[in-house]
Amino acid sequence: MKSHNITISDIAKELGITPSTVSRALSDSPRVNDKTKKKVQETAQKMGYHQNVMASMLRKGSSGSIGIIIPRINRHFFSNAISGIERIVNPAGYNLLIYQTEELYQKEVEGIQAFMKNRVAGIILSIAAETTHFEHLNNLQNKGIALVQFDRVTDLVHGPKVINDNFNGAYLAVKHLIQTGHKRIAHLTGAPHLNVYRERLRGYMQALTDHGIQPDQALVFDNSITRDGGAANIGKIMSLNADAIFCAGDYAALGAIQELKNLNIAVPEQVAVVGYANEPFSEIMTPSLTSVEQNAFEMGTRAAQALIDMIENKDNAHDHTDIIPVRLIVRQSSLVSTY
Structure with a gap:
């Protein structure tokens, strides 16, 4: 098999498992056991998956980057969430782009537009305090760009959500x-x-x-x-x-x-x-x-995994809310x- 044709779905078919399991294994998710991770990683290397992530994304019309839009990067919660997101997206072959809204609706809209121009594969978003209208997010989804909301979310926009309890x-x-x-x-x-x-x-x-x-x-x-x-x-x-x-x-x-x-x-x-x-x-x-x-770090890993699941397996783009426990x-x- 030629390496430039390899996708997560190809690896899943080779191993007889789901694409989402392959994605989690490649991201070193704790939800996949070590034996499966090892098998997936060995197969991915053998099939040449990592060398072709960027080419695969370009063929799909995206850049191989993931965008994250947050209210304030200097908050401990959001910086920890970003660390969790990076833990998942980087091993899966994606780069992370970060945009800060400073709680302003207009900057949130501008961030979405900037990421669309940069052809990101998907966006992880926490809503700004000023945001009460969501046409910009629905427009994003209408264009086929994967979106996962986390922490601050709205039910007026479909798709996966990751929130605290x-x-x-x-x-x-x-x-x-x-x-x-x-x-x-x-x-x-x-x-x-x-x-x-x-x-x-x-x-x-x-x-x-x-x-x-x-x-x-x-x-x-x-x-x-x-x-x-x-x-x-x-x-x-x-x-x-x-x-x-x-x-x-x-x-x-x-x-x-x-x-x-x-x-x-x-x-x-x-x-x-x-x-x-x-x-x-x-x-x-x-x-x-x-x-x-x-538990912001865990929220970040869950949001990132949900987004990668959407990107690699479009059937996974359903309304689901993942609730992270607190203490x-x-x-x-x-x-x-x-x-």
Whole structure:
């Protein structure tokens, strides 16, 4: 067989397995056992697959590159997700191009247009905070370019999605605050139209209800996900007699704690604080911050694998949501001594 004709489907046929299994094996996915990986890699090398990835992509009308569009590259979550994506796409023969929207809708549209001009094989996207219309994404799919959404997603665009268990993460955080004796729990959240903040709000509300606490809408503060947003709302939160704050992001928690300190309000003795994201600063600030770990690296690997599956096996382009589990990391900001 001539090497320039080799595709993942050819390797799959040779071995009697599915193309998606071949793709995962070539990407060193933990979802494929070592024996199968070895067999696939040996067969791919024998058949000359790696030497012809670029030529194969060019014949399909794409460049052999994958584009990723994210709100902010300087966030720990997104940089970890990119690392996970690279772990999968590079061994599979793809290059990664990165575009940052800075939360702006127009820049997201421009990023899509730029990647289309560069004939990328597919795009992995996390929606900008400003984005409420999705014609640019539907147009992308109409042109046959594979799209996988991750973290911030919309059901108005078809295709695979990879998200955190945002509801459960918020539920665990608020349950922890209730179990440590808190009842007036404020919530600093982000843009309400984004799925991640909508689900965290839902988890917050459900945890209160399940523990016999009537949710108070006055304690919910939208568009307060930044450090400045966290600090700005502390005066109002304290006027409402809150004894704890659940923040939908660690930067809001950082701002909240700094402002509480400025007001000589002790954390956690007078007000407990819990964040979300487990940013690197959360374990070294004083007090150290209780937060929800999102497992961004795993989210990146799952999103990348879903995209490669779409590119190499078009029948795999169906609506499917992969939910990544989260965990609560308890630190000093929410632990009040009972002695």
